[in-house]
Amino acid sequence: MASSSNSKRPFYSSSSSNSKWRYDVFLSFRGEDTRNNFTSHLYKALDHANIETFKDDKELRRGDEIAPELLKAIEGSRIALIIFSKTYAHSKWCLDELVKIMECKEEKGQKVFPIFYHVEPSEVRKQTGIYGEAFNNHESNADEEKKKKIEKWRTALWKAGNLSGFPLQDR
Numbered sequence: 001m002a003s004s005s006n007s008k009r010p011f012y013s014s015s016s017s018n019s020k021w022r023y024d025v026f027l028s029f030r031g032e033d034t035r036n037n038f039t040s041h042l043y044k045a046l047d048h049a050n051i052e053t054f055k056d057d058k059e060l061r062r063g064d065e066i067a068p069e070l071l072k073a074i075e076g077s078r079i080a081l082i083i084f085s086k087t088y089a090h091s092k093w094c095l096d097e098l099v100k101i102m103e104c105k106e107e108k109g110q111k112v113f114p115i116f117y118h119v120e121p122s123e124v125r126k127q128t129g130i131y132g133e134a135f136n137n138h139e140s141n142a143d144e145e146k147k148k149k150i151e152k153w154r155t156a157l158w159k160a161g162n163l164s165g166f167p168l169q170d171r
Contacts, residue, residue: 020108022076025053028097033085038117038168042081066096074100079111082160084124089134095153102156114165125161127154 025046029039039055046053054073074080080101088094104110116124123129138150 020076021078022052023054023073024051024078026074026077026080026101027053027055027083028080028094028101029055029083030085030088030091030094033087034083034117039083042083066093066100070097071100075104075108077104077110079113080104081113081115083115083117084119084160085117086119086130087134088119089124089127089131089153089157090137092138095156098156098160099152102159112160112163114160114163116165116167118169121161121165121167124157127157131157 027039027043029035031039043053043055054077056070056073074097082098082101101110101112105112114121114124119130123131126132127135135150135154138153139147142150
């Protein structure tokens with residue numbers, strides 16, 4: 001996991017040296033869709049502007065619980081940018097991150113901005129199209145515990161899909 005240099009000053013002003021925010025921005029994205037294009041360009045731009053940004057650079061193992069360090073990074077970020085791409089909803093990790101982000105929005109006042117990268121906001125909100133396919137896949141053979149988790153994912157996607165965001169199609 002990588003973050004920008006610790007020598008940077010956050011772009012927001014804080015009268016306290018013990019600010020509750022460790023990062024200015026947390027980037028939530030599906031690596032295989034955007035890591036080497038949109039997300040890397042966005043990260044470089046934020047870094048160039050001295051915006052302290054958390055971007056996970058390790059491939060996450062499938063099936064494992066979300067890493068505690070990742071949860072701490074989400075909790076410690078003032079802003080979350082969620083890059084909804086074509087296979088975002090196929091990733092259990094991304095969906096778990098999203099649930100945590102939406103909890104931090106409600107409980108800690110974290111600002112959340114969705115970026116709809118080659119997907120329509122309504123696909124995210126209503127889980128139709130490729131997002132519907134992802135959920136059909138998640139729901140096949142789901143036990144009761146997984147069904148509860150899937151409901152949390154659906155609620156988080158609906159809430160995030162209703163936020164004012166940035167739709168990005170081909171340049």
